[in-house]
Amino acid sequence: MHFEFMADEMADESPVQNLCEETTCRICREYFKDPVIIECGHNFCQTCITQAWGKSDQEASCPQCREPCQQRNLRPNQQLASIVEIVKKFSLQMARAAEALGRVCERHQEPLKLFGEGDRAPICVVCDKSKELIVIPKEEALDEYQGRILRHLEFLNKQREEILSSKLKRETESQNLLKQTDMERQKLMADFKQLHQFLEEQECFLLARLKELDDEIKSWEDKHIAKLSEEMSSIDDLIKELEEKKKQPATEFLQNMRSILERCNENEYKTMNAFPPGLEEQIDNFSKMHPFLEKETEKFKDVVLSGPQENKAGSAMPSSTPESIQQGEMCIMREKSNLGTLGKIASVNIVLDPETANHYLILSEDGKSVRCGGERQNLPDSRKRFDPKTYVLGSERFRAVRKWWEVEVGGEKNATWAVGVARESTPRKGQVSLKPSVGIWAVGKAMVGSLYGLWAFTAPERTPLLLNHELRKIRVTLDYEKGSVGFFDVEGDVLIFTFPKASFFGEEIRPFFLVGQGAELSC
Numbered sequence: 001m002h003f004e005f006m007a008d009e010m011a012d013e014s015p016v017q018n019l020c021e022e023t024t025c026r027i028c029r030e031y032f033k034d035p036v037i038i039e040c041g042h043n044f045c046q047t048c049i050t051q052a053w054g055k056s057d058q059e060a061s062c063p064q065c066r067e068p069c070q071q072r073n074l075r076p077n078q079q080l081a082s083i084v085e086i087v088k089k090f091s092l093q094m095a096r097a098a099e100a101l102g103r104v105c106e107r108h109q110e111p112l113k114l115f116g117e118g119d120r121a122p123i124c125v126v127c128d129k130s131k132e133l134i135v136i137p138k139e140e141a142l143d144e145y146q147g148r149i150l151r152h153l154e155f156l157n158k159q160r161e162e163i164l165s166s167k168l169k170r171e172t173e174s175q176n177l178l179k180q181t182d183m184e185r186q187k188l189m190a191d192f193k194q195l196h197q198f199l200e201e202q203e204c205f206l207l208a209r210l211k212e213l214d215d216e217i218k219s220w221e222d223k224h225i226a227k228l229s230e231e232m233s234s235i236d237d238l239i240k241e242l243e244e245k246k247k248q249p250a251t252e253f254l255q256n257m258r259s260i261l262e263r264c265n266e267n268e269y270k271t272m273n274a275f276p277p278g279l280e281e282q283i284d285n286f287s288k289m290h291p292f293l294e295k296e297t298e299k300f301k302d303v304v305l306s307g308p309q310e311n312k313a314g315s316a317m318p319s320s321t322p323e324s325i326q327q328g329e330m331c332i333m334r335e336k337s338n339l340g341t342l343g344k345i346a347s348v349n350i351v352l353d354p355e356t357a358n359h360y361l362i363l364s365e366d367g368k369s370v371r372c373g374g375e376r377q378n379l380p381d382s383r384k385r386f387d388p389k390t391y392v393l394g395s396e397r398f399r400a401v402r403k404w405w406e407v408e409v410g411g412e413k414n415a416t417w418a419v420g421v422a423r424e425s426t427p428r429k430g431q432v433s434l435k436p437s438v439g440i441w442a443v444g445k446a447m448v449g450s451l452y453g454l455w456a457f458t459a460p461e462r463t464p465l466l467l468n469h470e471l472r473k474i475r476v477t478l479d480y481e482k483g484s485v486g487f488f489d490v491e492g493d494v495l496i497f498t499f500p501k502a503s504f505f506g507e508e509i510r511p512f513f514l515v516g517q518g519a520e521l522s523c
Contacts (some may be wrong), residue, residue: 015093020110023080023087027052032084040067043077050074069225104317106481112214112251122254142250145257152264153242160235167228174221181210181217187290191297200468213283238263320398345477346403350394350511350523353386356428357392361515367395369522371411372515386428392423394511394523399504404477405511406490407523414452418444418517419474421485424508434514435459441485441499443474456487456497465496476511480504 014066025032027048034046040062053060053072060069110124114135121133185207192203205517245253245260324461351367359376363369372390379385386392398421407419418434420442427438434440434457443456444463454471456463473490483502488495513521 016090019087022093023084032080033082035077035084037077037080038062039069039073040065043080046074046076065194068132115254121257122251139250141254145254147248148261149246152261153239153246156235156239156242156264160239162231163228163232163235167232170221170224170228174217177217177280177283178214181213183286184283185210187287191290191294195350320423345404345455345479348396348403348405350396350407351515352523353384353393353395353510355382356386356387358386358390360390361392363392369520370513370515371520372517374517375393384428386432388430388437389432390515391432392513392515393404395511397424397508398480398508399506399508400476400480402477402479402481405475405523406475407513408473409471409519410522411520412518413470414445415519416444416446416514417519417521418442418446418457418512418514419476419521420444420457420501420510420512421476421478421509422488423504424510426512436499436502439507440512441502442514443487443497444472444514446516454496456499458499463497467494467496471496 013202023031025035025045026042027044030045032043032045035043036049037050041061042064044063049063052063060072061067062069080357091110096239105127107125110127112122112124114123114127114137115121162254188203188206188210192200207485208515242260242264308370352363352370354363354367355381357363357370357379359379360374362373362377370392381387409417413419420440422441423439426440432438432440434442434444437459440457442455445452445454448455448462451464454465456465467489469492471489474496475488475490476488477484477486477488481503483500485502486495487497487500511523515521
């Protein structure tokens with residue numbers, strides 16, 4: 001048997017690796033099988049050298065040293081074959097021991113002593129010889145990738161500090177915003193206590209909005225903190241894994257390196273907005289309401305102190321915005337100026353005009369009350385009659401007068417109804433809307449959008465009217481010359497709403513009634 005030790009190539013290799021090398025065929029790169037020795041002294045598998053030389057008559061040469069072989073003599077090398085078997089058994093024992101520690105090549109059952117740069121994974125010496133790979137000793141790979149892992153650890157720890165800092169900052173901002181909302185709540189409560197009974201409903205509305213802002217702030221805070229906690233937990237897990245990885249022996253340390261590095265690159269913290277845009281602006285809008293409320297409170301004080309009867313007015317809020325509140329204040333103040341002379345305004349008995357009543361409306365014999373029936377009546381279809389809307393007009397016609405009358409509201413609690421005045425020229429056919437532009441000025445209960453309540457039928461938007469009790473009797477006042485139509489809660493002697501600039505265009509004005517299913521109105 002001939003062993004050729006190549007000092008330059010083997011200097012850094014172990015004796016076991018040298019032995020494996022010397023028992024490996026240089027053609028197939030596997031352990032010798034039926035080894036034979038040729039003239040130059042090199043050994044090959046019998047099948048490998050036979051196939052390498054082929055059947056050509058040309059002069060053969062050694063596949064390893066390229067020395068010509070005059071005669072193709074192949075002498076079996078039994079001693080080498082025995083050594084190969086011994087090496088195989090030895091390698092098998094080593095492989096089993098390495099396998100128990102997870103350090104063996106799955107394909108060749110050889111120890112993993114090299115590191116393949118392409119796959120970034122440990123390989124055995126047989127893999128190195130059977131593949132065209134760029135390999136480095138595992139010690140070099142250990143130094144290089146330990147450096148990489150350390151850099152990733154440094155980066156991840158920095159990311160973790162940034163996330164923690166961001167979390168603390170967001171928590172502080174959240175607390176400041178919540179303190180802001182609490183301060184606004186206290187200011188609003190103080191302001192609303194200065195106003196009369198009709199502002200209580202508006203106070204509840206605005207406090208509810210602040211509660212919504214609280215919930216929105218807390219909700220966004222919880223989501224943001226949860227997201228940050230999730231990211232930090234993920235990074236903590238990865239850091240823990242890398243810390244444990246760092247302590248592992250070289251071969252175990254280099255296992256699954258690609259997957260670990262990819263996960264390190266994926267865990268990049270991205271800053272996210274803690275709160276939705278406009279949140280602080282919404283809170284700031286509450287601050288801007290305080291000067292307005294103070295000013296309007298002084299106006300109310302002047303009105304209330306001007307006379308005993310006026311002390312009872314103003315328990316309804318015509319709108320939920322500062323502009324509409326101010327408009328309602330002006331209407332109330334204008335109507336208040338006429339309250340002292342209400343006794344001079346003539347009352348009038350209203351009798352309903354059956355010729356204008358919709359087919360579904362049932363009038364009493366005296367014409368003083370009306371309700372909506374379930375069946376369409378067989379009535380003459382004149383041009384005066386409303387159809388399909390369930391409207392009816394009063395028989396009285398007014399021009400250049402000041403009059404008032406009262407209407408009692410009965411029937412089902414959630415029925416639709418409205419009272420007011422209408423021009424004589426108001427359309428009678430088709431979908432006639434309740435709004436001043438068509439010649440109808442009215443208030444009543446109806447479903448607007450998804451909200452059922454008391455409304456002034458203004459345009460383009462309906463104005464909500466807030467009362468703290470059920471409206472049972474309404475007084476309608478008409479000042480034709482001033483173009484004013486007012487509505488009072490008779491039981492509380494409280495002004496509900498005023499249309500200050502009604503356009504009558506010199507036409508006759510008549511009492512107006514809308515009677516929905518389940519409603520009943522009496523004059």
